[in-house]
Amino acid sequence: MHRPGMISIWFFIGALLLIYGILICGAGIFEAATTPTAAAVAQANLRWEGVRNLHIGIWWGGLLIAMGAVYTIKFAPRKGK
Amino acid sequence: MARPDGRRGRLTFALPVHTIRHLPTLTQPLAVLQASSRLLSLSSVDLAIIVLYFIAVLGIGFYLKRYTKTGEDFFLAGREMTAWIAGLSFLAANLGSLELMGWAGAAYQYGILAAHWYWVGAIPAMLLLAIVMIPFYYISKTHSVPGYLMLRYGEPARALSAFSFGFMTVLMSGINMYAMAVVLQVVLGWDISLSIWVSSITVAVYVGLGGLLSAIFNEVLQFMLIWLGALLVSIIGLVEAGGWNGMVARIHANYPGQDFTHLWRTMGSFTANPMGIHWVAIVFGLGVFISMGYWTTDFLVVQRVISAKDLRSAKLAPIIGAAFKMCVPFIVILPGLLGLAFLPKGFLVAENATSVLHPFKYDYVLPIMMGRYFGPGLLGLGITALIAGFMSGMAGNVSAFSTVWTYDIYRAIFRKNASDAHYVSVGRWCTILGVLVSIGTAYLVMSFKSIMDYVQALFSFFIAPLFGTVLLGMMWKRTTPAGGFWGLLAGTTSSIGMFLWVKHDPTALRYIALSPNAKDMAENMFRALWSGLICVTVTVVVSLLTKPKPESELAGLVYGCTKIPSEGNLPVYKRPIFWAGVVAVVFVAIQIIFW
Numbered sequence: 001m002h003r004p005g006m007i008s009i010w011f012f013i014g015a016l017l018l019i020y021g022i023l024i025c026g027a028g029i030f031e032a033a034t035t036p037t038a039a040a041v042a043q044a045n046l047r048w049e050g051v052r053n054l055h056i057g058i059w060w061g062g063l064l065i066a067m068g069a070v071y072t073i074k075f076a077p078r079k080g081k
Numbered sequence: 082m083a084r085p086d087g088r089r090g091r092l093t094f095a096l097p098v099h100t101i102r103h104l105p106t107l108t109q110p111l112a113v114l115q116a117s118s119r120l121l122s123l124s125s126v127d128l129a130i131i132v133l134y135f136i137a138v139l140g141i142g143f144y145l146k147r148y149t150k151t152g153e154d155f156f157l158a159g160r161e162m163t164a165w166i167a168g169l170s171f172l173a174a175n176l177g178s179l180e181l182m183g184w185a186g187a188a189y190q191y192g193i194l195a196a197h198w199y200w201v202g203a204i205p206a207m208l209l210l211a212i213v214m215i216p217f218y219y220i221s222k223t224h225s226v227p228g229y230l231m232l233r234y235g236e237p238a239r240a241l242s243a244f245s246f247g248f249m250t251v252l253m254s255g256i257n258m259y260a261m262a263v264v265l266q267v268v269l270g271w272d273i274s275l276s277i278w279v280s281s282i283t284v285a286v287y288v289g290l291g292g293l294l295s296a297i298f299n300e301v302l303q304f305m306l307i308w309l310g311a312l313l314v315s316i317i318g319l320v321e322a323g324g325w326n327g328m329v330a331r332i333h334a335n336y337p338g339q340d341f342t343h344l345w346r347t348m349g350s351f352t353a354n355p356m357g358i359h360w361v362a363i364v365f366g367l368g369v370f371i372s373m374g375y376w377t378t379d380f381l382v383v384q385r386v387i388s389a390k391d392l393r394s395a396k397l398a399p400i401i402g403a404a405f406k407m408c409v410p411f412i413v414i415l416p417g418l419l420g421l422a423f424l425p426k427g428f429l430v431a432e433n434a435t436s437v438l439h440p441f442k443y444d445y446v447l448p449i450m451m452g453r454y455f456g457p458g459l460l461g462l463g464i465t466a467l468i469a470g471f472m473s474g475m476a477g478n479v480s481a482f483s484t485v486w487t488y489d490i491y492r493a494i495f496r497k498n499a500s501d502a503h504y505v506s507v508g509r510w511c512t513i514l515g516v517l518v519s520i521g522t523a524y525l526v527m528s529f530k531s532i533m534d535y536v537q538a539l540f541s542f543f544i545a546p547l548f549g550t551v552l553l554g555m556m557w558k559r560t561t562p563a564g565g566f567w568g569l570l571a572g573t574t575s576s577i578g579m580f581l582w583v584k585h586d587p588t589a590l591r592y593i594a595l596s597p598n599a600k601d602m603a604e605n606m607f608r609a610l611w612s613g614l615i616c617v618t619v620t621v622v623v624s625l626l627t628k629p630k631p632e633s634e635l636a637g638l639v640y641g642c643t644k645i646p647s648e649g650n651l652p653v654y655k656r657p658i659f660w661a662g663v664v665a666v667v668f669v670a671i672q673i674i675f676w
Contacts, residue, residue, distance in 0.1 A: 006148060009141075009166070009298045013305050016137050020130060020462060027126045027458035047453050048321050048423075057456050060313060 007077045014071025021064030028057020121268055121452045127461030134306070134465045135283055138299050138472065142287025145295045152501045155292030155508050156224055156484045157388045164394040166301055168401030171385040172409075173300035174477030176307060181413055181470050182264060186444035188417025189429055191356045192332075192341025193675060195417065196410045200344075201368045204668045206376035207403035208661045210386070211396045214377050216645045217555045218387050219395045221637045225481075226380040226551070227489040233554040233638050234565035236493065241569060243489035245543050246380060247482055251515045254478035255522025261471040262523070267441075268448045269464065277523050280468065284475045285516040289509050293388060293484070296476040300385075303469035310466025311412040314447070317454040318419035331422035341421055344675040351598040358603045362594070366606025370613035374548035381481045392646060396657035403664050407671065413447075420446040423453070475519070483511040542580070545609040546572025546616035553620050556640050558632065564624030572616025579608045 032055050123131075149155050162170070187195040223229040227246065231239035262276035287295050322328035329342050339355065340347050347353045348360035376382060376399075389395035420429065429446055430439045441449070451463040487508045492499070550569040553560045582589045583604060591597040594607045635642040648656045 007144070009301050012137065012141055012298075013302050016133065016302070017305070017309070019133060023126050023130060024458035024462060027124070028456070031456055048317075050321060051317065051454050051456075054317065054320070056313065056317065056454070057458050060459060064309065 008075040010071050011075040011077065014068045014073075014075060016068070017064045018068025018072055021061045021066075021068050023061070024057050025061025025065060028055060028059075028061050031057060121448065121460065123269060123460060123464070124457040126458045127464065130458065130461030131465050131468065134469065135279075137302065138287050139283060141298055141302070142290040142295045145291030145298060149290070149292045149294055150505075152504045152508070154294060155505045156488065157384075158292070158294040158297050160388055161390045162297060162385075162388045162394070162398075164389060164397035164401060166297060167385050167389040167394060167398035169304045169405070170297040170300040171382055171398050172402040172405050173304040173307070173473045174296075174382055174385055176304065176409065176470055176473065180474065181307070181311065181467065182444050182447045184413045185417040185420075185447035185450075186429075186442065188414040189420045189424075189446040190417075190431070190443045191354075192339075192421070193344055193414060193418065194347075194354060194356045194358075196344065196414045196675070197363055197367060198372075199406060199410050199414070200668060200671060201363060202372040203376060203406050204403050204664065205368060206372040207399045207406065208665060209373060210377045210383075211399040211403075211657060212661050214551070214555060215386060215395050215399070216392065217638060217640075217643065218383060219389075219392050220643055220645070223387070224488050225485050226378050226383055226547075227485055229551070229638070230554070230565070231489070231493070233560075233562075233635075234550075235562040238550070238562070238566045238569060239489055239493065241566070241573075242543075242547065243485050243493075245573075247485045247490060249543070250381065250478050250482045250485075251518045252522050254475050254482075254515070255519035256526055257471065257474060257478075258519055259523035259526045261467075264445070264448065264467070267445065268452075273527070277520060280472060281475065281516050281520055284472050284479060285513050288476050288480050288483070289512040292505075292508065292512075293384065293480050296480040297385060297388065299476060300473045303473040306462070306469045307466045307473075308412065310462045310464075310469075311416075311447070313459065314450045314454060314463075315411050315415040315419070318416065318423070318450065321454075322419065322422055328418060328422045332418065335421060335426055341418065342675075344672060346676055351596050351603065356603075357599060358606065359596070359599075362599075362603050362606035362610070366608075366610040370545035370548060370609040371606065373552075374544035374546075374609070374613070378547045378551050379544065380485060381477045384481050384484060385477075393648070393651075393655075393657060397660065400657055400660045400664055404660075404667075407664070407668060416447050416450045419450055424449070475516075479512050479515040479519070482515040483508045486511045486515075542573050542576040542612070545613040546576065549613050549616035550620060553617065553624075554639065557624075558635060558639050558641055559624055559629050560620060561624045561627040561629045563627040564620045564622075567623045568616045568618075568620025571619040572612045575615045576608055576612035579611065 031052075148159075151159075153159055184195055184198065187198075218226075218229060221229060221232055223232060225243075227239045227243035230242050258277055258281055259273075261280070262271075262273045265271040265276045266273050287299060291298070319325065319328065322331060332341050341355070345360065348358070348363060351357050351359050386395050386398045389398050424446070427439065429441050429443050429449075432442050432444075435442055448463070448467065451460060455463050487504055491507055491511075492504060496503075546569050549572060550565050553568070554565055579593050583593055588597070590599055590604055593611070594603045596603070599607070632642050637643050648658070653659050
């Protein structure tokens with residue numbers, strides 16, 4: 001919907017995805033960079049072992065950052081609009 | 082939408098005494114895993130993601146309050162929604178977290194047969210709504226489905242429909258709220274009361290402030306989060322399995338002799354499939370009366386469509402919704418199948434089989450698969466997806482309740498000629514009232530769990546007959562007000578009668594479902610079929626015996642008396658009928674692929 005001065009819902013979505021992407025990507029990088037503790041190794045044994053090698057947090061976080069950035073920029077509120 | 086067991090988008094729970102923290106591998110003894118107080122642990126990043134979500138939805142509600150001044154704004158979002166916004170909201174209002182978790186659980190229990198509720202049980206009905214029924218809802222300028230019944234049949238039909246819808250909607254909302262809180266307690270160890278109050282007050286605030294406008298905007302946000310949070314389970318699961326064929330091979334290895342991966346080929350008899358159902362019940366009970374009743378007359382979803390900015394957008398919205406609905410099994414059914422492939426046999430059990438040794442029900446399969454694959458951050462996104470789903474469903478319930486109560490009960494019965502501002506104010510208070518009644522229902526269910534089954538059944542009583550009443554009203558000029566009312570009443574009471582008959586005498590199932598081997602879900606499908614047929618028959622007979630309305634009073638309401646704008650001037654690719662055809666072709670292709 002378009003009303004004078006109203007911020008698009010896609011801007012809100014983009015901003016939230018951008019923040020989520022940064023948090024998730026950061027957590028993924030931290031997880032990949034740190035040596036698993038004994039407790040983490042124990043937990044990993046209870047999950048699918050291969051999941052750690054996929055670095056899902058990094059690339060999914062990166063995807064959210066890209067999507068969020070596109071939406072935020074494209075639908076950013078601008079003066080005169 | 083009704084589940085195979087006849088329940089509409091909810092889970093049923095018995096609180097497990099002991100739960101486990103981690104997920105097992107196939108080689109790990111289950112007993113080793115029973116130790117701590119919850120299934121999953123959240124990190125600070127996960128919690129930050131969840132808190133940010135709550136801030137975002139509340140912020141949107143506060144922001145949109147300034148744009149919600151008139152009744153048209155509050156109850157119909159100003160009728161300014163684009164096709165995409167209305168379409169995504171239309172689907173999100175149905176895509177509650179309990180819908181997500183309940184259907185993932187159904188897939189773990191019944192295999193790919195659960196996908197019938199997303200395909201034959203949704204797509205034809207959504208296309209029927211778009212192409213055939215939306216023009217009458219939209220051109221009549223009705224604000225609700227009971228409002229259409231008033232225009233077509235008069236006050237008695239509206240009153241029957243409005244009271245049943247309003248009453249059942251808040252009760253359903255409360256049941257869903259309770260079920261969601263139990264999931265959060267079992268999975269995350271969160272206090273039930275805290276979950277109920279925090280999530281429901283949040284919904285009350287943002288819907289109360291911005292009305293349908295705020296509900297729809299947040300539903301689009303929630304739709305995105307649901308997909309982004311749940312999609313990864315399926316992607317990673319297929320990676321682990323080595324693709325679809327690898328997953329099917331694992332399921333066959335785990336459950337030799339059982340077919341969990343074909344849609345239609347086991348439907349020839351009641352005993353050949355795990356659901357105990359026949360294709361007649363699926364096609365005619367689910368595909369015709371239940372799904373068309375739900376998708377074309379349940380105001381919870383129809384409200385989103387009639388908020389569109391023009392007729393073409395209103396027709397496109399359900400088509401866009403249908404296109405996404407066809408994809409939902411990828412984030413709901415597939416995790417259930419992956420659970421069959423990777424979780425130890427017997428790890429998840431039916432509700433009535435839960436015990437200290439087996440505390441986890443089928444319905445927990447989606448959060449369990451999230452725990453299997455997700456690390457810090459992603460787990461927060463996954464849990465946010467579940468919470469977002471719950472809140473979108475609840476917001477749909479309370480915004481629809483608020484509209485029906487204000488326009489079809491309060492204005493129709495108590496105060497006919499108040500100002501627009503007064504009705505907006507009543508709508509805001511109704512939103513809060515609806516949430517409080519829902520919370521009360523949640524606590525009631527906590528004390529008397531058997532209420533859940535009766536309320537679920539009660540809701541289903543109205544769906545199939547209402548479809549017959551609305552469709553005849555739109556398509557047949559000869560349908561009279563008396564025919565519409567008595568047909569609706571006869572269909573509803575006959576459905577209740579059949580339910581009570583089987584409750585009192587279980588052997589009656591052979592008459593209702595045409596087979597002593599039929600299971601509960603088959604009974605629900607056949608009951609819908611019979612009650613729909615009774616409604617149609619009574620409506621036709623009474624209409625033929627009573628005096629019809631003059632055609633001048635049917636303009637904008639009935640086929641043949643309504644001038645529907647032509648789309649002949651539009652390029653083919655801009656016509657709703659073209660995109661409906663595309664969706665229909667893909668739908669048929671999917672049935673063949675998974676036959």
